[in-house]
Amino acid sequence: MKITEIQIKHYLLPLDPPFKAAWDPEPREKFPATLVFVHTDEGFTGIGSGDLMTGFEGHEHLFIGRDPFDVERHAQVLNNIDFHYGRSWPLDIALWDLIGKITAQPVYKLLGGKQDKVLAYASTGELVSKEERARRAEHLAQRGFKAMKIRFHHQDVREDLAVVEEVRKAIGNKMEIMVDANQGWKMPGDTEPTWDLKMAAQVAKELEQLNVYWLEEPLPHDDLENMVRLRNMTSVRVAGGEMNRRFHEFRELSNAGALDVYQPDVALCGGITFGRKIADYVQANGGVYSPHTWTNGIGVAANLHTALGVGNTAYLEFPYDPPAWSVERRDFLQTSDTRLKLDQHGYLHGGNKPGLGFEIDEEVLKQYEIR
Structure with a gap:
């Protein structure tokens, strides 16, 4: 099995009323989110999120054609990217979600x-x-x-x-x-x-x-x-x-x-x-x-x-x-x-669902995607 494509998509949810986080001097009127999709040649897709993937653009080729199970290798590449450009760890999350789906096991197991x-x-x-x-x-x-x-x-x-x-x-x-x-x-x-x-x-x-x-x-x-x-x-x-x-x-x-x-x-x-x-x-x-x-x-x-x-x-x-x-x-x-x-x-x-156990709401993605 090989990784065939990595997609990164951004979303923005308006917050009305705003969220006034104690640690932020500015009220939060929008909530940004990024999704990372890792596709394979056998139809499985892993999904990760949690950070904005700053610095990852242009490095997709370092993963395309690779075995998704080589997580230690992939994590080292992400660690190098982190050092030079910024955090891209949601890709690692997506890989674990993918491996869980392939093996039909929840990640915690x-x-x-x-x-x-x-x-x-x-x-x-x-x-x-x-x-x-x-x-x-x-x-x-x-x-x-x-x-x-x-x-x-x-x-x-x-x-x-x-x-x-x-x-x-x-x-x-x-x-x-x-x-x-x-x-x-x-x-x-x-x-x-x-x-x-x-x-x-x-x-x-x-x-x-x-x-x-x-x-x-x-x-x-x-x-x-x-x-x-x-x-x-x-x-x-x-x-x-x-x-x-x-x-x-x-x-x-x-x-x-x-x-x-x-x-x-x-x-x-x-x-x-x-x-x-x-x-x-x-x-x-x-x-x-x-x-x-x-x-x-x-x-x-x-x-x-x-x-x-x-x-x-x-x-x-x-x-x-x-x-x-x-x-x-x-x-x-x-x-x-x-x-x-x-x-x-x-x-x-933890439950028994494969991967991380969540599913994406496709209608929400259409509504809030930043194109």
Whole structure:
């Protein structure tokens, strides 16, 4: 079997009302998405998504005529492209989806099938009043979620802490609470000061009293020494790594003992092929692997299958903060029956469908394609 064609298509979903992401100074009025189609001479097609494939154009010939099962070879080529031009990891996701379809197996089983389900945590995205966040938290608990993540980004961190306190008061111990400080990296227009070690330590001390499960990205993503210091100063788990781009960055973080929870995203760093290597490495050093998934529904599915296949993951990120960030918006490229759903106990399942288990909504593609 040979790869005969690689297609890259772009889509844009209008957001009305806009999504006001806590980490972005500009409201999001559009949601871009890219699909990668890998076609073969035997009629099978794999599909990937999650990043915009920046830098891939002109490199299709490096894969045409090749065996799709040569994933290690293909991942090395993508890693070279990443170094020179930009991230193109959705192609690796498409290759794994393709291999799953060819073999009639779900990807997580091809990766090792370590588990077949994982608890989801609702990853919220907006800044709202403490009363509104508490109301939404109660709704999440009713939906079956056993954990949720709250974003910090108020001008005064005491307002952020008040939100966590209000949520804890509302839900008691029905859910674990994670906190995302979003200090690891910044959007282009964000020029606000980043926390230093003292600030991160003070916040962590307050979060200890509220029984917070982890504090995510309390420091810049490359500040390994202070992450190590922070871990030694608090009982709250320190999480990070979502925008780190290459394998060696996670190797260095892990060797330093900088994090408790490692959050690479296979759509942004290494694809599934390198993603499982990162998971194996950080877990061998005693870390927890719990990937970032905030791209689109296909990106969530790819990270779910990787986590199920090789991870010690206790909770998987499920981007969800209705009404502004709904499953319908996040997974708009997929047919409604193949969008990821929680069971009544709060689990996401790998299922038995071949590949990554989703199907594309052809009518939606026609409506929102950028030509």
